[in-house]
Amino acid sequence: MAVRILVVDDDPNIRTSLRFALEDEGYVVDEAGSGEAALARLDPRNASAHVDIVLLDLMLPGIDGFECCRRLRRTSDVPVVVVSARGETADVVGGLEAGADDYVTKPFAVPELTARLRALRRRGRVEDGDGRTSAAARLRVGDLEISAEEGTVTLAGTPIHLTRTEFRLLGELMAAPNRVFTREVLLETVWEYDYLGDVRIVDVHIRRLRMKVEDDAGAPRRVLTVRGLGYKLVDPGP
Amino acid sequence: MKRRGRWGLRGRLTASFALGALLLSAALAAASFTATRSYLLSQRETSAVDRTLAQGQTLADGLRSTGAEPGDLLDGLRAAPDARLLLHLDGRWYGADVGEVQPVPAQLGREVEAGHASRQRVEVAGSHQLIVGVPLEGRNAQLYEVFSLDELDGTLRRTSRALALIALLTTAVGAAVGWATSRRLLRPLSDVITTSRSIADGRLSARLPDSRDPDVAPFVESFNAMTQALQDRIDRDARFAADVSHELRSPLTTLSAALSVLRGRRDELGGRGRAALDLLGNEVDRFAVLVQDLLEISRLDAGHPFDREPVGLARLVLTSPSLARLPDVAVEVDASVAGVTVAGDKRRLERVLANLLQNAVRYGGGVTAVRVTPGPDTRPDGTPTCVLVAVEDSGPGVPPEDRDRIFERFSRGSGGDRDGTRGVGLGLALVRDLVAAHGGEVWVEDRPGGGARFVVALPALGVDQDEPVPQPVRTAPP
DSSP, rough: OOOOEEEEEEOOHHHHHHHHHHHHOOEEEESSSHHHHHHHHOTTTTTTTSSEEEEEEEEOOOHHHHHHHHHHHOOOOOOOEEEESOHHHHHHHHHHTTTTTTTEEESSOOOHHHHHHHHHHHHHGGGTTTTTOOOOOOOTTEEEEETTTTEEEETTTTEEOOOOOHHHHHHHHHHTTOOOOOOHHHHHHHHHTTTTSOOOOOHHHHHHHHHHHSSSSTTTTSSETTTTTTEEEOOOOO | OOOOSSSOHHHHHHHHHHHHHHHHHHHHHHHHHHHHHHHHHHHHHHHHHHHHHHHHHHHHHHHHOOOOOHHHHHHHHHOOEEEEEEEEEETTSSOOOOOOSSSSSSHHHHHHHHHHHHEEEETTTTEEEEEEEEEETTSSSEEEEEEEEEHHHHHHHHHHHHHHHHHHHHHHHHHHHHHHHHHHHHHHHHHHHHHHHHHTTTOOOOOOOOOTTTTTTTHHHHHHHHHHHHHHHHHHHHHHHHHHHHHHHHHHHHHHHHHHOOOOOGGGHHHHHEEEEEEEHHHHHHHHHHHHHHHHHHHHHTTTTOOOEEEEEEHHHHTHHHHOOOTEEEEEEEEGGGTEEEEEEEHHHHHHHHHHHHHHHHSSSSEEEEEEEEEEOOOOTBBBBBEEEEEEOSOOOOOOTTTTTGGSTTOOSTTTTTTTTTTOOTTHHHHHHHHHTTOOEEEEEEOSSEEEEEEEEEEEOEEOOOOOSSOOOOEEEE
């Protein structure tokens, strides 16, 4: 089944040209000219709501991309790639903290964008059991349990909701408890970036993950920072 | 540059103060010396005249009452310790030294002989004397007393020496006060120098400290207003460049996406259509690079900080996607720099390499080699202090007179014959700015055997043993 992408941008020329380019690559493309239109299109009550990936421009009139992403995350874990107009840290980090999975900076080349979309799709296939994730069927570290097959995570028996990227990141960390993962390694295995990828993506996702699996995200006990090296997951004990 | 005067403002001020003090103290000293001298002299003269009058009276009485020899009478008078008496009686001199023809000056002699007590100062063999003459009552006789003024001269000499010393001290104090005052006066000036130096070094936020001095405050205000205007202007320029490149990003996104659609349908086009598409494609790609360079350079101009982390230069070069697009290029990494890191932003350093490669491809006849080597100096532990990344080409090289200029923005080499489009845009300017922001240097030199060699030198941060170096290192194709 074709992958359906929602392109959210207020510039009709960009929407149209991206639609043409992505359709040539085999994607099905829907367009939205504003954050409001995008949210309406993605409303779960909408029967035809299904979208595989959202390509969301941050600079939108009305509700901007950041707010749009935040509202979307309340009801959906659809993968979101934000489009930053400037590539400034505030934009990139802000977009990721609002819940985006990845970002591209204008102007981007179409192959660059499709590489990101493919990586996102592969991440989403964890539950298909295609073997790309190093997480075994079911892993347990302390009171944290992840099931690759069911795509679920429980903390002390209570299910917690993760986006696919967060799920994949946690899976990587849980596959080798106590091992230190450098940010570069995580960027490569989870996001499929090469050496030049932006490690801020990892940092923001680790922060988001902590909000969900830690009792106090400011004083993490499970997902720890190893200064100057990277991150590791440990059993916090009783 | 204008030749500076031999005397600075401060030197001149100090000299003026010293000169003023000297003139004033010298005048005061001279005046007090004159007053002291005339007072002491008149005192001395008065007492001398009184004394001689009394001696004259005694002598006249003696001559009148006794028939004694005038010479004996004269000897009988008690002369002052520093004085001697002379008697002129009936044309004969008593008490004079033998051979002394004219013991008293003629002028004085005439006045006394005319019946007036009188006095005169004379100089004999370098010492001053006061001669007081009184006529004796009833006789054609005059008594002269010759006082030595040596003691008075000594007193005056000591006084003048003391006054000269005081004048000298006053002058020195004047100079010191001048030096201190000028320093106080010139403090705003030295503030200006420090501040304008800061501004010239790029710290545009530097301002003069506020002053409550009513003479200085307007100057401080106008100076600070000027630097504020300058900063606003520069900020505005930087913002303008950033705004322009930002505004160009949306149309570029459309162009790029539309172009990729066209490229996918290249085969559907005729020969001319394909040629036009290729032209369009090349220019859009170049345009995109230019816009990104412009944005990056305006970001650097605006002083936006960027994150630095240890970056292994050898690894950066060996994994560089822009270098990977040039598979025929020889890459040499010196074993001694394999794990050496620099403090930097790897994507910006990749940009440096990409721009140098692009420059070599476009203007240097293609890249022949990329070398990563240690700098000439080493630390005590044997690691290099800097790492050199050299990009070599086989083109015509860069003439020495253009070697600075080609790193300027939108510079054109003087050799217009090389290539009409040698307007190298911002590529090399961005290289220079990025390298400088990393604390390094970039230059171009001749490659032995022809061509140019662009060298980037970056200060080494340390050695990361874990820094993996992909093997094998690419070398020149056979």
